[in-house]
Amino acid sequence: xxxxxLLIQVLNGLQLGVLLFLVASGLTLVFGILDFVNLAHxxxxxxxxxxxxxxxxxxxxxxxxxxxxxPIIGIIGYVFELFLARPLYARDHLDHVLGTFGxxxxxxxxxxxxxxxxxxxxxxxxxLDGQISIAENIEIPTFRLLIIVVGLTAAFGLLWLVNFxxxxxxxxxxxxxxxxxxxxxxxxxxxxxxVFALGxxxxxxxxxxxxxxxxxxxxMGNNIIITAFVVIIVGGIGSVKGAFVAALLIGLxxxxxxxxxxxxFKIFMSTTAAENSAPAISSxxxxxxxxxxxxxKPKGLFPPRLR
Amino acid sequence: MQFIRSFKFLVxxxxxxxxxxxxxxxxxxxxDLATRLCILAIxxxxxxxxxxxxxxxSFGHAAYLGIGAYAVGIPAHHWLYGGLDFLATTxxxxxxxxxxxxxxxxxxxxxxxxxxxxxxxxxxxxxxxSQMAYYLFVSIEEYGGDDGLVINTRSEIxxxxxxxxxxxxxxxxxxxxxxxWLIHLITNSNFGxxxxxxxxxxxxxxxxxxxxxxxxxxxxxxxxxxxxxxxVLLGNFMTFISPEMIDWSRSGELMFMVILxxxxxxxxxxxxAIVFVILEEILSSITIYWHLPFGxxxxxxxxxxxxxxxxxxxx
Numbered sequence: 001x002x003x004x005x006l007l008i009q010v011l012n013g014l015q016l017g018v019l020l021f022l023v024a025s026g027l028t029l030v031f032g033i034l035d036f037v038n039l040a041h042x043x044x045x046x047x048x049x050x051x052x053x054x055x056x057x058x059x060x061x062x063x064x065x066x067x068x069x070x071p072i073i074g075i076i077g078y079v080f081e082l083f084l085a086r087p088l089y090a091r092d093h094l095d096h097v098l099g100t101f102g103x104x105x106x107x108x109x110x111x112x113x114x115x116x117x118x119x120x121x122x123x124x125x126x127x128l129d130g131q132i133s134i135a136e137n138i139e140i141p142t143f144r145l146l147i148i149v150v151g152l153t154a155a156f157g158l159l160w161l162v163n164f165x166x167x168x169x170x171x172x173x174x175x176x177x178x179x180x181x182x183x184x185x186x187x188x189x190x191x192x193x194x195v196f197a198l199g200x201x202x203x204x205x206x207x208x209x210x211x212x213x214x215x216x217x218x219x220m221g222n223n224i225i226i227t228a229f230v231v232i233i234v235g236g237i238g239s240v241k242g243a244f245v246a247a248l249l250i251g252l253x254x255x256x257x258x259x260x261x262x263x264x265f266k267i268f269m270s271t272t273a274a275e276n277s278a279p280a281i282s283s284x285x286x287x288x289x290x291x292x293x294x295x296x297k298p299k300g301l302f303p304p305r306l307r
Numbered sequence: 308m309q310f311i312r313s314f315k316f317l318v319x320x321x322x323x324x325x326x327x328x329x330x331x332x333x334x335x336x337x338x339d340l341a342t343r344l345c346i347l348a349i350x351x352x353x354x355x356x357x358x359x360x361x362x363x364x365s366f367g368h369a370a371y372l373g374i375g376a377y378a379v380g381i382p383a384h385h386w387l388y389g390g391l392d393f394l395a396t397t398x399x400x401x402x403x404x405x406x407x408x409x410x411x412x413x414x415x416x417x418x419x420x421x422x423x424x425x426x427x428x429x430x431x432x433x434x435x436x437s438q439m440a441y442y443l444f445v446s447i448e449e450y451g452g453d454d455g456l457v458i459n460t461r462s463e464i465x466x467x468x469x470x471x472x473x474x475x476x477x478x479x480x481x482x483x484x485x486x487x488w489l490i491h492l493i494t495n496s497n498f499g500x501x502x503x504x505x506x507x508x509x510x511x512x513x514x515x516x517x518x519x520x521x522x523x524x525x526x527x528x529x530x531x532x533x534x535x536x537x538x539v540l541l542g543n544f545m546t547f548i549s550p551e552m553i554d555w556s557r558s559g560e561l562m563f564m565v566i567l568x569x570x571x572x573x574x575x576x577x578x579x580a581i582v583f584v585i586l587e588e589i590l591s592s593i594t595i596y597w598h599l600p601f602g603x604x605x606x607x608x609x610x611x612x613x614x615x616x617x618x619x620x621x622x
Contacts, residue, residue, distance in 0.1 A: 037427050087610055093427055094364050098566055099609040101559045105602030113596055226438045226555065229431040237427060279446040287439035291420050294432070298423040 004138050009259045010252065015144050017251025018151025022206035023224055024231040024243045025158055026199025032238025032304060033175040034192050036085055037093050039100040041203055042225030043107040044080070048073050048204025049216035050111055053120040062125055066208050070201055077200020081193050089192075104222070112218055119217035128212075147209050154202065155244055162240055171195060175238065175304070227254075230290050236300030246301060250286050257282035315574050318581075323480055330473065338472050339544075344584040345479035346540045351564040351576030352486050353533030358562065359570030360494055361526045362506030363422075364430050367437030369557035371410045371531045375538015376548040377444065378406035380456045387459050399462030399469075403539055410535025411528050413440070418527040422520060434555050444550040455549025462543055469543050479540050483577070486533055491573045493529075502526055503571075567608060 027041050051072055055065035080103070088099050124143055131139040162168040173181045174191055182188040207220070214220065231250050235242025261282040265274035293301065326341035350372055357363040379402045385395035396402070417436040421429055450456045461469040469475050493499050501522050504512045512519050542548050551557075560583065568579025586604070590597035 031427065037430065084606065091609075093430060094566070095609050097364065097366065097430060098559075098562065099606055101556075101563075102602040102605030102609065104556075105598040105605065109596050109599040109602065113599070222554075222556070226435055230435050233428060233431055233435070279448075280443055283442035283446045284439050287435055290432070290435060291417075294420050294423065299428070 005259075007138060008140060009255055011140055011144060011148065013252035013255035014248065015147050015151075015251070016255055017248035018148055018155065019206045019210055020224070020228060020231050020251050021155050021244050021247035022151060022202045022209075024228040024235070024247055025155070025240055026202045027228055028232045028235065028238055028240060028243045029162075029171070029195055030199045031232070033171055033178075033195050034085070034089060036089060037096040037100065038085070038199075039097060039225065040080070040103040040107060041199070041228070042221030042223075043104050043111075044073065044077060044200045044221070045203040045207040045224060046111060046216070046218070046221035047076060047107065048207030049211040049220060050115050050120065050207075051204075052208035053122050053211055053216045054115070056122050062122060062128070062212065066205075069208055070205060073204030074197045074201040077197040077204075078193055080200065081196035085196060086189075086192075108218060108221070115216070117218065119215040120211075121215040122212040124212050143212060150205075150209060154205065158202070159240060159244070167194070227286065230286055232300075234290055234293050234300055236303040238304040239300070239302040242300055242302030250289070253289055254282075254286050257285040261285070318574075318577070319484075322577075322581075326476060327473065335472060338476055340584060340588060342472070342476045342479050342544055344580055345476070345483045346537050346544060347561070347564065347584065348577045348580035349479070349483050349486050349537040349540070350534045350561055351568070351580050352483070352490055353530045353537065354561050355565045355570060355572075355576045356490060356493070356533070357523075357526050357530040358565050359572070359575070360499060360506065361502045361523060363523060363527065364562075365421075365433040365527075365530075366430050366555060366558050366562065367417075367433035367435075368530070368534050368561050369553050369555065370413070370437035370440040371534035372538040372541055372557070373440060373444065373548065373550070373553035374410045374413060375406040375535040375540075376458075376542030376545070376552065377450070377456070377538075378402055378409060378535070379462055379539055379542035380458045380548045381450060383458050383460050383462075384450065384456060397460050397463045399464035399467075399539075402462045403536065406535040406539045407532050410531045410538070414528040414531030415524070418524050418531075422523050422527060434558070437553060437558055438555060441550050441553040441555075444553065451549070453550065455547060455551070458542055458546045458548060461546065462539065475544060479544070482536070482540065486536075487573050487577070494571075494573075498522065498525070563605060 023041065023045055027038065030036055030038050030041075048069060052062075052065050052069040055068055056062050059065050059068070084099060084103055088096050128143045128146060130142050132142050132145060133139045160168075162171060170181065170186055170191055174186075174188060174195075178188055181191075206224075207216070210220075227250065231246045232243055234250065235244070235246030258279075262274050262278035265278050265281075269277075297303070322341065322345075326338045329335075329337035350368065353371075354365065354368045357365055382394050382396045382402060382405065385391045386397050389395070394405075417433070421432045421436070424432060444450065445453050467474055467478060469478065494503070501512065501517055504515075504517075505519050505522060509519055541552075564579030564583050565576050566579070567582055568575035568577065586601065587597065590600055594600075
């Protein structure tokens with residue numbers, strides 16, 4: 001097998017993995033702490049991409065656009081929490097699902113009205129557009145490497161925030177017993193709002209990072225949200241560490257499956273049969289992995305301790 | 308009570324009579340609308356069995372509609388273009404058999420895994436499995452992939468010509484009545500009572516000695532089969548099937564019908580489907596951005612109406 005190709009595909013898989021983590025970590029935090037199912041999380045990811053694209057054209061700088069878009073997405077997340085999520089906390093999950101499904105329709109159609117049906121590409125500045133040579137004869141795009149670095153930084157930042165800061169301590173306490181935290185004099189409502197805005201910002205960041213590669217488009221949120229669900233189910237809902245491990249696992253399996261499964265199948269079946277069945281199997285691979293893991297560990301790889 | 312009963316009867320009679328009337332005065336559009344309504348209502352009735360009576364919130368029931376429609380499309384495709392001779396047929400009973408077997412198997416295999424989990428896990432896993440079906444059909448080039456598959460010949464059933472819109476409507480209407488009657492029987496049977504008991508208090512049913520997992524699985528499979536049958540009708544009605552019909556937003560619309568109409572009622576899913584189809588028709592005739600007001604309405608229903616339309620009736 002061609003090892004250069006393998007290395008590049010592994011890096012692509014890592015890139016998908018860190019993006020999935022950025023989306024899934026917000027979902028898993030919001031669910032783990034607020035017990036709230038947010039289907040519209042993918043729409044916030046999409047909004048991140050669109051807002052960043054527009055600002056890039058206004059400011060003529062991609063990096064500046066990101067810096068400005070992050071607080072905007074955070075505020076959108078906060079407003080979303082205030083008007084839709086907060087009234088629904090006391091309801092059952094069915095109402096969460098329906099309410100946020102309505103929010104998806106509203107946000108997606110609003111984006112359609114504002115930005116039009118076509119996608120918006122984001123031009124990269126020259127210093128990000130090149131290739132970096134990481135070994136002899138192996139070059140990878142600078143920007144993809146940057147995505148991996150930024151994603152990993154955000155991931156470790158989040159793990160640090162949750163595990164080693166006062167805010168993180170409150171978040172974990174709120175997850176295990178919110179009534180007790182409130183009784184100890186912590187404003188649980190603003191804590192929830194902060195967590196929600198934080199999750200939205202992370203998802204928005206993922207959208208901003210992927211936009212220069214795939215362009216900002218209307219369906220992008222709904223495409224990633226299901227995969228993000230698979231990630232948090234596999235990782236164990238509520239566990240940031242689980243989301244991290246599962247995101248990298250799913251990212252790698254999905255990318256490598258699409259790239260190499262037909263070669264693998266050719267070893268033990270005819271070429272035509274392999275070429276016909278490989279796309280079907282690789283498109284289902286992550287769901288099959290999910291099914292496999294759930295049959296052994298119904299609560300995911302790292303189930304959070306019971307409250 | 309008398310009033311509600313006669314109201315429900317009136318709805319059913321007008322659902323039968325009005326479309327035929329409009330068709331006779333040359334407005335065949337309303338007949339097609341009513342056919343689509345009946346088919347969606349059957350799927351909603353099927354979903355209601357597990358969502359309403361069993362408390363299992365499945366967000367993946369569009370997959371069964373898709374499987375049913377592909378069970379018409381794929382055999383018809385091979386019948387016309389050759390290949391896979393054992394599958395090539397235009398016989399409607401064969402289509403229904405294939406749809407029932409495949410959707411039942413899909414429900415059984417995914418149900419075995421989904422039902423080990425509860426709550427949010429269950430919602431997300433059913434969603435993920437239906438998306439798996441979506442990507443599966445997208446990736447099969449022979450059946451049109453993303454672009455979908457045109458169904459050139461409708462299912463052939465003795466004495467019935469589905470090419471005739473009025474007969475197509477009658478078949479859908481009668482099927483709907485049949486499944487509502489069946490759900491009425493099931494939910495008043497011993498099995499249905501156990502199912503409702505599981506919804507109310509699963510731990511109690513376990514300690515009473517019932518095999519909860521098995522009862523839920525049977526309901527899950529049966530619900531999938533009903534939606535698979537609705538898919539056969541949908542394929543015949545649209546003469547076209549594409550993976551887009553399996554997309555999870557379709558599942559969301561089915562859930563909307565069940566919730567809006569009122570869960571765990573025989574007529575609820577029908578009311579929900581009526582409101583959904585009429586809303587969709589009115590809103591999309593005003594603006595192509597009809598999802599915006601529809602989404603706002605959905606949020607409003609969730610925030611302000613608990614219990615759906617049926618609860619308004621029974622007040």
